[in-house]
Amino acid sequence: TPLVLPHRRLILWPGPRDTVYGLDLRGRLRFSRPFAAPILTPARGPGRTVYVEEATGVLHALTVGASSVRERWRLRVGDGTSYGSPAVAPDGTVYTTVGRNLVAVRDRGSAGSVRWRFSARADVEVSPAVAPDGTVVLGTNDAFQYGVSPAGRERWRFRREIFTYSSPLATPDGRVRFGDHRGRLITLDARTGRVAQIIRARGQVWTRPAVDRAGNVFFGTHAGEVFGYDRTGRRIVRVRTGGSVESYPVVGADGTVYIGSEDGRLYAIGPAQP
Numbered sequence: 001t002p003l004v005l006p007h008r009r010l011i012l013w014p015g016p017r018d019t020v021y022g023l024d025l026r027g028r029l030r031f032s033r034p035f036a037a038p039i040l041t042p043a044r045g046p047g048r049t050v051y052v053e054e055a056t057g058v059l060h061a062l063t064v065g066a067s068s069v070r071e072r073w074r075l076r077v078g079d080g081t082s083y084g085s086p087a088v089a090p091d092g093t094v095y096t097t098v099g100r101n102l103v104a105v106r107d108r109g110s111a112g113s114v115r116w117r118f119s120a121r122a123d124v125e126v127s128p129a130v131a132p133d134g135t136v137v138l139g140t141n142d143a144f145q146y147g148v149s150p151a152g153r154e155r156w157r158f159r160r161e162i163f164t165y166s167s168p169l170a171t172p173d174g175r176v177r178f179g180d181h182r183g184r185l186i187t188l189d190a191r192t193g194r195v196a197q198i199i200r201a202r203g204q205v206w207t208r209p210a211v212d213r214a215g216n217v218f219f220g221t222h223a224g225e226v227f228g229y230d231r232t233g234r235r236i237v238r239v240r241t242g243g244s245v246e247s248y249p250v251v252g253a254d255g256t257v258y259i260g261s262e263d264g265r266l267y268a269i270g271p272a273q274p
Contacts (some may be wrong), residue, residue, distance in 0.1 A: 075105065160186065169211065
């Protein structure tokens with residue numbers, strides 16, 4: 001997934017040939033930076049810093065300019081395969097995954113260092129999310145969703161009893177949302193792990209949900225549909241596409257929801273009406 005840096009008027013695209021491309025807002029190439037292995041979605045850090053992880057478990061800290069990129073450090077965070085993109089906490093801690101581990105990394109300027117590792121019972125194939133209170137929420141291939149403290153200790157676990165390939169989304173209201181292979185969109189209190197809401201849709205939910213300013217939540221399913229629900233759980237959007245919907249939706253400034261489908265089309269939906 002591309003990362004937009006509005007203050008730099010720049011788009012970072014983890015594209016083909018294991019390369020991050022820097023594009024301006026008109027799509028013109030400003031720079032490219034090759035890596036040694038496939039790369040995941042970049043994450044924005046403080047100032048001009050961007051973090052990029054290779055699928056082989058190597059995390060890079062980059063300094064990004066309008067027409068150039070420079071590596072400050074690289075760090076192998078563990079053995080195994082990384083499927084999830086880094087998440088950056090307000091205190092600057094970088095959380096990433098490799099194999100069955102959640103890894104907390106401290107950026108020391110000229111080098112990165114591992115603070116701690118939290119090991120789950122099965123591999124992790126999604127990105128972590130950081131809630132406003134600092135809880136790191138993690139989905140795994142075991143039966144549980146985990147809430148981990150900033151010190152690396154388990155705060156709670158939620159039994160979902162089935163896989164999730166849906167990266168969690170933490171929102172400013174202290175909640176975290178994610179989908180699962182039963183077609184559920186689950187909302188938990190990120191501090192306690194208690195269920196706040198469960199929405200049931202048709203088809204497995206692999207996408208990370210998106211939430212607009214009104215609190216409406218949007219996601220896609222393997223059955224080829226895009227759904228939107230309001231805060232009360234009332235369905236406000238249902239769009240059928242011609243293929244499985246596995247991409248992450250984004251909400252534009254005017255409330256329009258953009259999402260891609262395996263039918264090769266990009267869909268613009270909304271904005272949702274009150």
